[in-house]
Amino acid sequence: MTHTLTRIGIVGLGRLGKIHTQTLVEKLPNASVTAIFSPEEVALDFLTLEHETVPFFSDYEEFLSSSLMDAIVICSPSSYHCQQLSEAVALGYPVFCEKPIGLNIDEVLTVKKQVDDTPNAFVMLGMMRRYDPSYRYAKELVDTGQIGELTYIRNYSIDPANQLTDFIRFAKNHNSGGIFLDMGIHDIDLIRWFTQQEFSRVWCHELPSSVPTFSSLNESETAMGSLTLKNGIGASLLLGRNSVHGYHVETELIGTNGIIRIGSVPEKNLVSVFTLNGVLRPCSQSFSERFEIAYVEEIKAFIQAVQQGEASPISVEDGLNSLKVAIACQRSMKKGQLITLN
Ligand code: NAI
Incomplete structure (x- = not known):
């Protein structure tokens, strides 16, 4: 139709x-x-x-x-x-x-x-x-076997410090679900997309925070996770709300025949500024800037x-499967336990 x-x-x-x-x-x-x-x-x-x-x-x-x-x-x-x-x-x-x-x-x-x-x-x-040109390019390389079989995926998603106040306002007004549901869900979805696999185990931790408001809101400033997929591929997540240099979203795909990195330096564009202070590569400062095309x-x-x-x-089933993982991560972090998924 x-x-x-x-x-x-x-x-x-x-x-x-x-x-x-x-x-x-x-x-x-x-x-x-x-x-x-x-x-x-x-x-x-x-x-x-x-x-x-x-x-x-x-x-x-x-x-x-x-x-x-x-x-x-x-x-x-x-x-x-x-x-x-x-x-x-x-x-x-x-x-x-x-x-x-x-x-x-x-x-x-x-x-x-x-x-x-x-x-x-x-x-x-x-x-x-999934619609960002760099991630699509990387997916094409993975799907055509350019780095062999995937073995490990490392993910960083860290919001810029300049949006901390915005986030605290958002979290005061609404339940975000916590850092794994609100932010880690993007990385979880990407890992499922790159591997076409579901997760089997997650083990997550909260890291020390420099902003006291987070614990009173039941939110985390920084959290990490170690995850395993059903076919044995490993993955790690580092999620944060306080990146001083800008909006840092980075993915590293490690394969049996090579490595792909997306956003290892979260540059704003292709400009490098050479001055007395050294070489500066300006960074993206927000999700709207980094993912404008996406x-x-x-x-x-x-x-x-x-x-x-x-x-x-990207179906309801995708949303459900990613949510199950994010909730398991959130629970693992709160309980300090490794959680096995069905
Ligand atoms: P926001 O706090 O900036 O805006 C939410 C808006 O919804 C406010 O204007 C509020 O008045 C309005 N609102 C409150 N109750 C409502 C209701 N019952 N029905 C309709 N509107 C209502 O929040 P933001 O950042 O725009 O987040 C909205 C959604 O977008 C969330 O689910 C969030 O997870 C998602 N999001 C997605 C991002 C992405 O990169 N894809 C990035 C940021 C947020």
Whole structure:
């Protein structure tokens, strides 16, 4: 079945809602944002181009029944994803939903059953790293055997110190699920994507924090994990919220015949500045900057898959499997125990 899909409704207009709205309004000529659901009205002054006035709804049912859109992009806080997804799928909307798909397994299993039981239901998860040109290039190299068989994957995901206040505000207002659900889920999804394997064991720890607010919020400033996949591949995660030099997302893929590194120095661009102080390579300072292209490409992929009647490239099952691992990591860290997954 093919759809025309140009009118998109946005759910939640915070950091990600603004990124996806900007993509749809300014970067995709055939798409537009035609309705917004948000508890509070947010000025659209973050858009740089002229734009039409977009109707705001503060009632989700009214928004869904407005007939103003063909598909929905959910960017609300994570604890609302499953309920909002479920209501949208029940009304036949194709849905793009930000990560993580939910915060507990039962709510995701309920949504999965609903999606599996609904003919033509379409749900795609926002895992933008899969659409980053460097990660896609690396995936091509891995898939064509350029580094032999994968044996180990090392991952760093560390938010910049300059966004610490933003994160603390976010964590005060909403349950992020903890560092493995909120941040590690990206690395977990990437490892599953690169290896096409699921995880068998996780062992995680919290590392010392220099910011006391974290423990009162039940959040972690830095955490690490040692993970094993079912076929024996090993992986490590280093997750943090306080990188002084910028937004540091790095992946190292070690194979029997070579090594691939993505983002080992998180450069902003190809510029090096040579001065009396030495050589400076400016770094990316935010996820929106580092993954600017990926955020556009994932929304393009969503629209294309719905229009062409293709299967979702990142399914509810992907979301569920990654969530199970992230929850196990979170539990392992809290209990100080190695956890075996089924
Ligand atoms: P944010 O705190 O910047 O914005 C959340 C917005 O949702 C706020 O404007 C708030 O008013 C609104 N909101 C509150 N309750 C709502 C409800 N019931 N329904 C709809 N909107 C509601 O949060 P941010 O950073 O935009 O995160 C939103 C989602 O995006 C989260 O699930 C988060 O995990 C995900 N995210 C994904 C990233 C990625 O790289 N893919 C990066 C950052 C966040």
